[in-house]
Amino acid sequence: MLKTATVLILFGLVAALPAQAQTASPHPAARASSHAAAAASPNLASDQFSSEAAAKAHCPADAIVWANLGSSKAYHPSGDRYYGKTKHGAYMCQKDADQAGFHAAGRRGGKAAAKKASAKTTH
Secondary structure, eight states, X not given: OHHHHHHHHHHHHHHHHHHHHHHHSOOHHHXXXXXXXXXXXXXXXXXXXXXXXXXXXXXXXXOEEEEXXXXXXXXXXXXXXXXXXXXXEEEEEHHHHHHTTOEETTOOOSHHHHHHHHHHHTO
């Protein structure tokens, strides 16, 4: 009798496990979509995108760059080691990035670049 009761309890526990697993963790697609929603920044401008595919859909004929949204205002082209990897950035069409005042990484525009260039030529 004790053996039968133990077997019935074990069957009851095993039968309950899949039901608990389904309620505890959502479907993989649901997890992915909730993760993507959490990763998407609500502070992006209309020409900035959280995914490369969305940027490509916005401007299929233009190159896509990863723009640093911090103070550097630099962008990284596809193939650059920082493309899509900096903390505060977004995918953009290169034309839109140029028009918004971003510049290619390693190339600063304005007075700082002119001062640096003149310092190199005077040595």
